Amino acid sequence: MTEFTPLASLFGGALIGLAAVLLMAVHGRIAGMTGIVSGLMTPQGTDWGWRAAFLAGAIAAPAAIVAVLGPAAVPFESVVPLPWLAVGGILVGIGVTFASGCTSGHGVCGLARLSPRSIAAVLTFMATTGITVFIIRHVFGGF
Amino acid sequence: MARALFALLAGLVFGTGIAVAGMANPAKVLNFFDVAGTWDPSLAFVLGGAVIVTAIGYRLVLRRPKPLLDTTFHLPTNRRLDAPLIAGAAVFGIGWGITGFCPGGSIPALGLGQTSAVVFVVSMVTGIALARLARHVLATGGASRTA
Structure with missing residues (x-):
């Protein structure tokens, strides 16, 4: 259980956006963690x-x-066992490399530019993340 | 030097945003996706706030001829919706769903000194290296066959 924090999350999100705008204004770069x-x-x-x-x-x-x-x-808070963190980490690394971006690059910067590739990527990874969480928590009753 | 200082500043703002938003907390991220269980809709507010500020800011910034400390804006030019994009995004989502860590959340989480963040980031970097190696082998393998 985690507390619903709409104001803090909205403010934190705005700061993430501010960082993205700053990096574009000064360096001309997309603030995507995968690319960086x-x-x-x-x-x-x-x-x-x-x-x-x-x-x-x-x-x-x-x-x-x-x-x-x-x-x-x-x-x-992370209750995910370390071997699963390692497996998930490798999958994330492989996935974001082939997708050329992650939540920050496609999710924030790409959606802000209305990039069709980013919209497709975000819809895809949001769907598979949701399915994965459902299977782990409600089919297998795991973490 | 000025380039590094501004990048450090952008990184500090980014890391503060991730921390304040709750994105460095894997449990909070996983709860966003657990609509059927302990649902926490906060992540929608993170993405909403970030996209709105970035969309407005980009429109102002990209009107200028060039960035402050570089000669050109480095914007992605690939417009194709291809298989690597969709398959890669799908695989990323599976890893995100297992761990609750995405790249942008995990790097700031390193600053919290958590073992799980370190294990995730080391594995993620390994995954990036493996994928780049695979892409390189696929590309050169094709070239040597035609040679």
């Missing part, structure tokens, strides 16, 4: 600096919030 991480894995890439800086900021922000306001400020 993937670009760091290319040794011949010349633009690793802004990617590494973006990732550092994205990791540092929650750490700073918890350091100042305490762990309750950023709730975290």
Whole structure:
């Protein structure tokens, strides 16, 4: 059970959008986590600096919030067993590479641009995520 | 230097947004998809807020000839609805449904010092490397056959 947080989630979402607009205005880049991480894995890439800086900021922000306001400020709960996290992580990595984007790249930036590819990707992954959660929780009674 | 500083700022805003929105919390994300059980509709507000701000901001920004610290806007040009897009999105969804982590949620979750976030991100990076290797082999395999 998690608490329904419409205002915090709307505000957090607006901040995610603000970050996407900032990255486009200054760097001309889509704020997609798949593309940013993937670009760091290319040794011949010349633009690793802004990617590494973006990732550092994205990791540092929650750490700073918890350091100042305490762990309750950023709730975290995961009951998924580690082997399943590994399996799911590999599937996510493979999927977002072939789809050229994830929730941030297709979901936020792509939908904002009304990209047909992103609309198709979001409808597809929302459907398979929902089906997967239903099967795990209500067919197998798992996590 | 200025490029790195602005990217750091964008990353900080992004990570704050993810944390405030609840997207760094796998249980909250999974509950959004559990309409038949412990449903938490918050994620719809995250996506709604993010898409509205981005849509308005992009319209203002993309009117300019170029970004502040680069020579051109790097926008995706591929318009094709092809099999890799749909199959990849489907596989991503299965992984998201198992774990509750998406790439954008998992990287900020690293800052919370959670083992599960580390295991997920290491596995995700492995998956990205495997997929890129597979794509490379498929591409060069086809080329060597025709050579």
